[in-house]
Amino acid sequence: MAPATRAQYIIYIDYERCTGCRSCEIACAVAHSATKSIYTAPREKPRPKPRIRVFRVGELNVPMRCLHCANAPCVRVCPTGAMHYTDEGFVVVDEAKCIGCGLCTLVCPIGHPYVDPETGKAVKCTFCYKRIREGKLPACVEACPVDALIFGKTSEVLEEVRARKASVLAQAYLLGRDILPSPA
Amino acid sequence: MKSPRSLRIKPEDVTTVKGLDKLIYKAEEEGVELAWHRFMKQQPQCGFGLLGICCRNCAMGPCRINPFGGEPSRGVCGATADTIVARNLIRMIAAGAAAHSDHARDILYVFRDVAWGRNKAYKITDPEKLKWLAGKLGIKTVGRSIMDVAKDVAAVLEKEFGKQDEEPLALVKALAPRKRLAVWLKAGICPRNIDREIVEIMHRTHMGVDADPVSLIAQGARAALADGWSGSMMATLLSDILFGTPKPVKATANLGVLKEDYVNIIVHGHNPLLSMKIVEAAMSKEMQELARKYGAKGVNVAGMCCTGNEVLMRLGVPIAGSMLMQELAIVTGAVEAIVADYQCIMPALVTVAQCYHTKLITTEKKAKIPGALHIEFDPARADECAREIVRIAIENYQNRVPEKVFIPKEKVELVAGFSVEAILSALGGTLKPLADALRSGVIKGVVGIVGCNNPKVKHTYGHVELTKELIKRDILVVGTGCWAIAAALHGLLTPKAASMAGPGLRKLCAKLGIPPALHMGSCVDCSRMLLLLGMLADELGVDISDLPVAGSAPEWMSEKAVSIGTYFVASGVLVHLGVVPPVLGSEKVTKILTEDLEAIVGARFYVETDPKKAAEYIAEYIEEKRRRLGWPV
Incomplete structure (x- = not known):
């Protein structure tokens, strides 16, 4: 097991933009299929499984995927070393080593990995590390038609997010200046 | 950040038509967005939509089915x-x-x-x-x-x-x-x-x-x-x-048919009621003179899509291009007006036209486009309406920007106009010579190819590869719509093209003086193929489903093509589709369409995106039909 490190990449989720179309789920399953085609993947055995799911919470749609913890409980409890970090720091499972014990499921703080009854192996998000190494976007990000999923280097993505939030704050400030009595 | 998707098109990746590369580069330089750019922006397309498993038919939905076998497996109403x-x-x-x-x-x-x-x-x-x-x-x-x-x-x-x-x-x-x-x-x-x-x-x-x-x-x-x-x-x-019923007529195709010093009008759409009148008005002495008054040498009309096929077959009017070339026609900067009726008119034409002097003129109450000039076409006042439209085009000539004009030189000769009557006449008045040629194996079969362009297929590649592969195997190809234009653009609609055919078909073409691929008209003219099939079946004393024939829509996109494909299958003809239809979300429907229909109507659908593989499959299918008829294979 590699030392715990936080991956330098992030998929930032903009919950307000998510329309709940579930295109990310489809793209995820296809990306994790053998044939990599929407037309043939649904017929594969074992069936390709999506590793992202959109939940409806009140007014918001919430795409749930692995957070790729820096100090991942699933990696720590895995008895065979199947759950491990890639060089980038993504948490992935080595199916050859996985015995399907399900300890990863028990310890995950957000309920992400589970043991697939069809294969007896843990199923989880891989951050599409192979696609990223080829210079492609993670499949869910590429599929999102409204840019609710934003992929990039953590520092760069957050820089942009902060800039956007800053403009919200600035507008609030300007609005406040207009509607509040000016300090005498 | 999400990397910005590259929005440059490589022309060699999207079309096989000569001359279009320069116009695609020109469009990009001038900031014009084309269907191929928008297609890239749509990627990846919605998986539910591609599989046909979203339902918006009531407001309990929209519902969609999980194609990977999990939940939801039914819509709110319980629909599977x-x-x-x-x-x-x-x-x-x-x-x-x-x-x-x-x-x-x-x-x-x-x-x-x-x-x-x-x-x-x-x-x-x-x-x-x-x-x-x-x-x-x-x-x-x-x-x-x-x-x-x-x-x-x-x-x-x-x-x-x-x-x-x-x-x-x-x-x-x-x-x-x-x-x-x-x-x-x-x-x-x-x-x-x-x-x-x-x-x-x-x-x-x-x-x-x-x-x-x-x-x-x-x-x-x-x-x-x-x-x-x-x-x-x-x-x-x-x-x-x-x-008038079409007779073989010589003409030219590709954007090179536009003329630099002339007022260029493109008739676009499907119905001949309008286009025939526009051509008539444009060719009138009055309008040609008016054009000269505005500094042009005259008026030149060219066709686009199926109304283009209508005036091509009957009047020999040159055809500028097929569906995916409508925007590029404007990009030449040399088109004064695109006169449209209905079907396959991209709303994007308005935006493209705004970058040039071109006027997009819509004419049908049923088909208005915001931003276009709408001049309603009243058939009772057809000549008047047509003159008004042509006059507007002529007056627009003075707004042409010479430095923005680029007309590719490429144009090809073709022969169109093979109505059933024209085919019969080429055969000497009866179908018997064709029936005999089929029976004896001089030609192995007949395939009708129809329909559309679709940016999912390299423009004209599907049509042309399939056609070449079939004629090589002594299979006569007939067709309509954007196939006919694609075949024209690649020189397949000339008697000379018979040199690409197998020995039997080459002989037949030489004997009758016909091309190995016959232009039978616009997309509604697929009806001509139905008539021909019926006559051929009667001549041979069999049902249509016994004939060594097939249909294909290698680059289909429209709902009309779905109807055409279905009526050919229901009429007993195997139909190949080169673009996957949105049905794979249901194994049962897929099986009905590609297997079970055979037992009911004697034909079925067959899906294959590679035209070469499709040609092989169709040839084998035709061979099997011949074997069942006891004909030499």
Whole structure:
């Protein structure tokens, strides 16, 4: 097991933009299929499984995927070393080593990995590390038609997010200046 | 951040038509967005949509089915993927059948007005064809004036849209082979009324009506047959009667047909009512003189899409291009007006036209586009309307920006206009020589290729590769629509192209002086192929489904193509699709379409995106049909 490190990449989720179309789920399953085609993947055995799911919470749609913890409980409890970090720091499972014990499921703080009854192996998000190494976007990000999923280097993505939030704050400030009595 | 998607097109990746590369680069330099750019922005396309498993038919939804076997496995109402896919598919058929048949209705109304003397702008140009049709419909012609016959024909044809009984449609009874009619009656898919079959699809697919994919698809087939054997058939027959039945005619194709010093008008869309009049007006002395007054050498009209095919076949008007070339025509900077009626007119034309001086003129009440100049076309005042439109185009010549003009030099010669009558005449008056050539194995079969461009397929690659592969195997290719334009653009519609054919077909072409691929018209003219198939089956004493023939839509995209494909399958012809239809979300519907239909109508769909593999499969299919007939393979 590699030392715990936080991956330098992030998929930032903009919950307000998510329309709940579930295109990310489809793209995820296809990306994790053998044939990599929407037309043939649904017929594969074992069936390709999506590793992202959109939940409806009140007014918001919430795409749930692995957070790729820096100090991942699933990696720590895995008895065979199947759950491990890639060089980038993504948490992935080595199916050859996985015995399907399900300890990863028990310890995950957000309920992400589970043991697939069809294969007896843990199923989880891989951050599409192979696609990223080829210079492609993670499949869910590429599929999102409204840019609710934003992929990039953590520092760069957050820089942009902060800039956007800053403009919200600035507008609030300007609005406040207009509607509040000016300090005498 | 999400990396910005590259928005540069590599022309060699998107089209095989010569000369378009320069226009694509020009468009990009001038900041013009084309269908291929928008197609890239749409990637990846919605998986639910591609598989046909989203349903928006009621407001409990929208619902979609998990294609990977998990939940949700049913819509809110309980509809399964099978139900949803079948409902969506036949709604496509309804739209396609509606488009063709409403086009027919427009021509029928003009024909009726001509018969009753209410419209003087049009006339009966082919009385022989009218008499032939009247005879087929059981209307007396001997000793009667042609106008009286026309009135009776109009009365029968208008009932095709509104008769209220269970009898088969009049044109179906009159023109379909007996053996086919029996198949349809047995299967319960014999069409009764064009509008009714379409309405019934809308009813059945409403929330909580028909949930059985088999019965849904049967109704789809019934509406498609109403389209093919009556709606589209009517459009073809009446166009021939009003404007003349096409005969072989030489012309040129590709954007090189635009002329630098002329006022260029492009007629775009489908209905000949408008385009024939525009050509007539543009060629008039008055308009040619007006053009010279504005500094041009004259007026040049070129066609685009199927109305282009209509004026090409009847008048030899050059054809500028197929569906995916409509924006590039404007990018030449040399088009004064695109005059459109309906179907396959991209709303994007407005935006492209804004970058140049081109005026997009819409003419149909049914087809308005925000930002276009709308001049309503009234068939009763057809000549006046056409003159007004041509005048606007001429006046727009002075707004042309010379430094923005670039017309590619590329243009190709072609022969078009192979109506059934023209084919018969090339054969010496009867189908027997063709039947004999088929039976003896001089040619192995006939394949009809139709329909569309689709950025999912490299533009014209699907059409042209399939055609070349088939003629190489001594299979005669006939076709319509954007296939015909694609074949023209690649020089396949000339007798010279026979050098690419196998020895048998080459011999036949040389003997008859015909190309190895025959331009049979616009997309409604697929009805001509139905007639030819029926006659061929009768000549050989078999059913259409026994013939060594097949159909193909290698680059299809429109709902009309779904209707066409379905009426060919229901008529007993294997139909190859080069673009995957949105049905794979249901194993059951996929199986019905690609396997089970065979037992009911004697044909089925076959999906293959590689045209070379498709050609191999079709050739084997034809071989199998020949073997069953006991013919040499």
